[in-house]
Amino acid sequence: MPLKTIDIRDKTCPMTTVHVRLALDKSSPGEALEIILRGEETRRNVEILLRTLGQKSDCQPLGEDTIADYRVTLVKS
Template sequence: MTPPEPAPTPIPAVGLDLRGTPCPVNFIRARLALEKLEPGQWLQLDLDRGEPEQMVSEGLRGDGHQVECEPFDEGAVRLLIRRHGG
């Protein structure tokens, strides 16, 4: 039996670099960017690690969006967010 193929990496429709942006401004900007996307499209979001990562990812999951996290840079994280409804 062959192992399953890895899922393809999502291609974001929009990317935002919100490193250095304080809470809750980063969360608000992420939500506004998602509102402009079609359901099922992806947003790439670069954030500082720690509280910004936690607050934004939890808030967007709470809104029903799919959130994937990957290492990005020292002290930063990249979130890939799939807009719900698609």
């Protein structure tokens, strides 16, 4: 299955978690998701949401030049 990318860098809390939840709800088990986000607060909120929903994810900085941007990857369980 191809990787599904959700870019929420232009969204503000609490809409960031709403968009992630909707994307997760539309995804099938085993589908790989990549969430691109901006900021520490958004990162924390998305990681809390994913843990609450029983999803295991990995979060890494998006790149050296974008210290506030992150890539969260997961495979929906």
